[in-house]
Amino acid sequence: MEFTIAMWVALVLGIGPLFGWLLWSWNDFWFGLGVRARCSASGTKLPPGHMGVPFLGEMLKLFGTSSLFSALMITLTPKGAYTLDDFFEGLVHGIRSYPLNVPVTAYRRALQCQKKAVAIFREELEKKKKNQAAAKDVTDLLDGLMELKDDEGQHLNDKEVLDNIVSLVVAGYESTSLSIMWALYYLAKYPKILQKLRDENMPLSKMKNGELITSDELAKLKYTNKACFPLYALLFHVVEETIRLANIAATVFRTATRDVEYKGYTIPKGWKVILWVRYPHTDPENLADPLCFNPDRWDVPAKPGSYQVFGGGARICAGNMLARLQVGIFLHYLATGYEWELVNPNAEMSYLSHPKPVDGVEIAISKL
């Protein structure tokens, strides 16, 4: 068949936008380029392996960040050129991508990154197994998982240990660090709340006099703060309000295990259901002025079922208390030791793979 000019035009018009859409929506191509270009301009440290060829190294990272080239680049770059951080970045980037396993997609890249991350942990696992006879102490998460036994007294096999460690690091790292990033953002935007938080945390800081606060101290405050430590109530209100409004995990997935009737609709058995938790978290029926950052709203508990920031039921987030503590501890030190302001207070938002301002909340920070 001969291609006429009209056919070429139709092909370009038809495939061009499709290709553009692939790049734009799945791969965040231009965003990736922009971020990398900024990193490069601000002199980001190069990963090991690129020391001798900084420009080439940065170029490889630049292209490696976009999904279009990353499939090739991640495969071709020498061992050591990418760090575990890079693999997690790639994995998280594809976490909400369309599951299309072909070379140009973020999903494909995420799978590759997962494989490489597992390989790094596997090396560690092998090392630990060799030294197991000598060192019996459980010192880190990998040791803990290796020691763990199921109900029948069986240890996890290597694959289970590796799957668990990758899942825990993915679930526990990005979510908490994003929560902290959003807390910085909101507190910079609401200086009166920051001041209140600072005033309330200073007495603990002074009492500790440089000694580290412990998670136990904060955990105790969480359960008893109203009665015994009214000072610190706001700290956890700020944590709760940050994760509500930021909606880092905007959705929770379930499968209907039986036919379910809901508001006149039938959800058939076996269907996948996505609970869009951002909806109840910002519904004026549930909360007054829901888009306002107002930690005081937590003086009154949320309406039953309206607050699902960590999911719910048997699969509720396994790290929910840890995350709250981590953000709380971080905020305690931050508010009592530092002041900061947003470099780009009106930065635009990006929503995939997680909601965040496009500058990643750049701040100017100084000691109090």
Ligand code: HEM
């Ligand atoms: C602010 C931080 C965090 C948020 C907003 C968050 C949110 C969530 C949500 C919404 C789910 C799905 C729950 C469901 O399906 O009902 C989940 C699951 C999970 N999270 Fe988190 N999470 C956070 C921090 C953490 C941390 C720090 C860890 C561990 C170190 C962690 C480990 C997990 C695990 C293992 C699951 C899967 C639980 C299961 O399927 O049984 N998360 N998280």
